Amino acid sequence: MTWLPEDVQRLLDAALVAEVAVIDGGGRPVVHPLLPLWDGERIYITSSILFSKKLEHIRNNPRVSVTISDPAAAGGLRARCAIQGDARIFEEDPHETWERILPLWREKEPAIDAFLGKRYALPLFFERSLIEITPRRVAWWSDGDVGRAPATAAGPEVAA
């Protein structure tokens, strides 16, 4: 069971894009808009090896942040959130390992099956790594008003 508040879970279920921040070798934040997937406990993101710099950064520093900020890309939900967490990369077999989250991906982007059927046309795009993010802290704005202080919560490890 997750400790994340329901508002945040609904956002994670609905969001088609999240601003995902990683830290580069120079200690600077680098942010990518990516499709966040949520299995009820952890956040998953996949990264093609074509766009794998973020993977290099996570290998060096697994601390990441995931923000959902656009109501238009979150099923009209007004809430917004910023989740800090620890990332882990699964890359045993870039051809297949990531496919275990395909059912979650399919729910948000049904067209992925059609693209996957033509993976021969763009083979490197479908050689991917899977990023698993375990949430540690969250700040959220239930009414979406980011001019006000957010509500906050922390996972059991942090709270302890």
Place this chain on the structure above:
Amino acid sequence: MKIDVALQKFAAYPHVVVTWVGDDGYPAQTPAEFSADHAAGVLRIHATGVPLPAGRQVNIIASHIRPQAGTGYDERRYVTAWGALASDGDGYVFRPERAWGWDEAETPFFEYSERSNEQARKYLRTLSDERGAPVKPRLSRFWSVLITTRLPFLTATFVPILIGVAAAAYDGHFNIWYALLTLLGGAAIHVGLNVANDVFDAMSGADEANVNPTQYSGGSRVIQRGIVTLKQMGAISIGAYAGGISVGLLLLAMRPSVELLVIGVAGVFLSVFYTAPPLRLVHRGLGELTTAIGFGPLMLLGAYAVQAQELSFSAFVASVPVAIFIALILYVNEIPDRNSDAKVGKRTLPARLSQGAVTTLFLVSALAAFAVVAAGAAFGTLPWPTLIALLGLPLAFSVHRGIRMYYGDPYALMATMGKNVQLHLVVGMLLFAGYCIAIAMD
């Protein structure tokens, strides 16, 4: 991306996300309202409920997608920048120092991906080094063979050989086994040529420089994508040439003629030196002519000579439209490659001519090909049923329209390139059918 361009792009978004590294070492983020101040070259960030780290470097990003029910989303774009953040009354001022981003309306996704091939290779090299064993992208054996050899393009070989065999049969010479061996030898040489083309384009940098490949242009990409190595491609090409030459020698032994020997030697010579140094015919602006000769008269008359052990003027006339349409396949496929070809000195016609000249030359050449068929039938050089090849005229006009409309858009041009391949196949098979009808009527 220039800062003033980035500011203009930021201004089109409703909000941004500010990111910095917190004291606990985690990235900290908050969405924020903002306005762009173009005169001052800054973004003015409105007050946020989370205090921002004034006096520090932060990242700011704005992104957009449009949800699409039943498929997912489209209209992907984002702009992001690094810069210094300062307090400004109730809010903050962000002065971008370095900006970048992507908009799929400006850089199509396929081009964006092609531009990232090196990052993918770098990542796989890192994994390979860590594991002490090569980690390579995978494709099924079926697709690997199909893509590496570009087998679907073998219609360029089958069309002239079938017409050559039909023309010989019309003149009273036909042996099915010789015909099948001719197809096999021609196909092997064609595969050798396709693969050699990729090898030499990889070595010259032409394929690497091409970030707009399509299924009809830019080569097979298997080397650039790390699926097959340059060395393996070289071995495949040599193997295919060896097979093709062996079949040619066998045919020469069974059906000896000086004509067949000359055609065989000329065919192998042209196909090897199409991209191979020192001649590199395609780099000298001779690609279209070489292709026309190789996949027109040489293939067709070669097939005729195998059957008849002599040449015929009628068969030569039949080879002219085939030669023109195969050259036009290359010609149209070179349109998306024209800039990358020009960069590496590959002087193809589209790389040298203006858009108007390229479009007009296509139409003139296609009409000339149909005129040869009409005149050949009118003067009795070709059997009159070959006139059915003129049914391909509407397709030629359709390709011409497509070139005019989509000249500058490689991906929109793909459908036209497909139609142009069909044009060669349709006219070629109609010519073949014309010969078959004439044989049946004899």
